[in-house]
Amino acid sequence: MRLSSGTIRMIIPAASLAVLLVAVFYMQPRAMSYTGLNLLFNLAVPIALATIAQMLIMAVNDLDLSMGTFVSFTACVTATFLQSSPALGVLILLGAVAAYALMGIVIYVRQLPSIVVTLGMSFVWGGLAVLMLPSPGGEAPGWARWLMTSKPPYVPMAIVASIVIAVLTHLLVMRSSFGVLIRGVGGNARSVERAGWSVVGVRAAAYGLAGFFGVLSGIALVGLTTAADANIALRYTLLSIAGVILGGGEFVGGRISPIGAVIGALTLTLAGSFLSFMRISPDWQIGAQGAILIVVLALRLLLNRLEKRENNR
């Protein structure tokens, strides 16, 4: 049986997660428990949400370099306004989502490179975050804390949350007709336009949705850390891009996979723990993490090339 290109795209992320998981369990059998798994994957939940947000931007052939500062900003809003005066907090977060949608419109209408616009916006988000919390502080709203630290029976919260995120976004992006339009704009914007759709509307919706998931990521992060800081999530920009690519997505062409993106985020988190278990000094960890990324992506290139050769025959 010939595998479809979508299946091939899913094999690598799933396999690399499995390999890393087996390696971690081999080195540290105690991780194979309820608490162990929760600890391993706890921090993957906000990263997975940020990865989904980045994936929506990448679905329309753009790239968001402000993801890290945006998540930091929403984390600061969550730890301050959303906790002290919830109505105002919700309003600010809604405004942030609207700003994202507006950014999508401006980028399309003015034909600007998304990298430049989002890079500029990253300073805006970062500045606003510093204004709210000049030094680490704030407090997580009780419900966010409760949600992120709750202990469902049998399966730890981190796993449950990851599965819920993966399934919901899969339905939204891969199954719904709205998701079809977003991916259609990434695949061939001209034909979507010729079929009578408003491309600017679809792009605004994709950006707005990305903003929404960015907000969720900030809330989840504060729920875990209980306090926020203006620089709390700066790493998320590159982590989210790496997660999308690791999960089988591509920079252009609307080729994305929400399940893969969540798996990619889990893999990246796990890679950090794996290197700690290997007793690699923190000085070398970032380089080693990069090496893992390169190996996985090289594998994927190899598979793509094999597939192309198969097709040409």
Added chain:
Amino acid sequence: MNEAVMREEVVAARGIKVAFGAVKALDGADLVLRAGECVGLVGHNGAGKSTIVNVINGGLSPQEGTVSYGGAAGYHGIAAARASGVRCVFQELSLCPNLTVTENVRVMHGDLKGFGWRRRGLSLVSGQLDEIFPGHRIDCDSTVEDLSIAERQMVEIAISFAACTERPRLVILDEPTSSLDAGLAAQLMTYVRRFVAAGGSVLLISHILGEILSTCDRIVVMKDGKVVADRPATDFDTRRLVETMGSVVREHGFQRTAKEKAREPILSMEARHGSQLGLQAFSGEIIGLAGLGGHGQTEALLDLYLSANSNWWPAREPKMAFVAGDRALNGTFSLWSIRRNLSISSLKALSSRSMVDPALEDGLSDTWKKRIEIRTPDMHNPILSLSGGNQQKVLFARALATTARIVLMDDPMRGVDVGTKQEVYEILRAEAAAGRTFIWYSTEMDEIRLCDRVYVFRDGAIAAELVGDQITEANVLAASFAGGEAA
């Protein structure tokens, strides 16, 4: 004919004028399509076929003239056209390659909505595929990029003919059979006849004249942005169709130099894509590559170029030089001066110990400024300060300044004014007389007639070789359109 007039108009475009800058794409063209007829649209490069299709489907607003759908004038645009049942299958495939067949149906049909659209879309497209191409064996759950080119074309055609809530009233097929084999093309033409008999309307654009003659009720011939003939298909045969597309033979006071062909060719390319003819070039010749746009001429030039020049290392004395067609995209370095743009191909010859010698560079640019009369006070001015024609001259000079014996040209004279063209033709002649060889892809008949020898391309292969006095518009047209050899 009277009977046809009585029928209901689906789309009527009257007196349409469209100009892109100085180029008149449509110059008062009329096209009326009625229910229950299949209309063929033929014409050579630049006749305005694609432009009028874009006007009808709402993608382009005409500067003058009216477009009305179903007899009602007033609205225009993509939405109005779609609402009136106008569907279009474009020459370049316009499906989203990353989506499945069913998802593409959803994108193309806005009225396929609500719960269970996947199931309904699937049955819609697979039913339509069965109807047009019985025995097609396409899995409608697969992603479009996993399908072959022919299968993609079949899917796109089926999606356009499919009726979700309302039936399409006019389907425009732009070269629909370009990637289908003869059997599938016949199935499609049979279906077109059935669709038309049921009251639909089809506008068929094709370079295969046999298809047009056997399928269409009426044939519209375009030339230079105007409709030059609009008659029932029975009035035409292949020969008359080709004659109508051509222009009145004009005198050209150009003397071709007779070349002895006994010597060794300095360049040759094997026959390919099922063609009997290969390409050969002799020293001092101007060779034209003709045919409809996009039938493999540019690819042939690129293959020739890559066969002689390495991808990795620049050669000190390149065998071939290339003059690009799209100036802005792959011709000029827009931030550089004229001098730098000119000397970039000859840097190796102008430098000693890997450093460019500015004196040599200035000498080169001044020589060429005089030789081809680049109109600028100073060669240090930026390239964009020149007019389009003069920029093109710089690109020619860039190629001619090298020591390359062969110059490849990819339709470089697009959008260049007549005066500059004449000057460049002079230079080409002089250089050819001095022993250089030119291989020139051009979409303009006047330029093709300047060549010593012409290869006409069709479907990526060489369809005919014309020498000397055989190079006439009629012969080139006949070879560009399949089934036209009889003319």
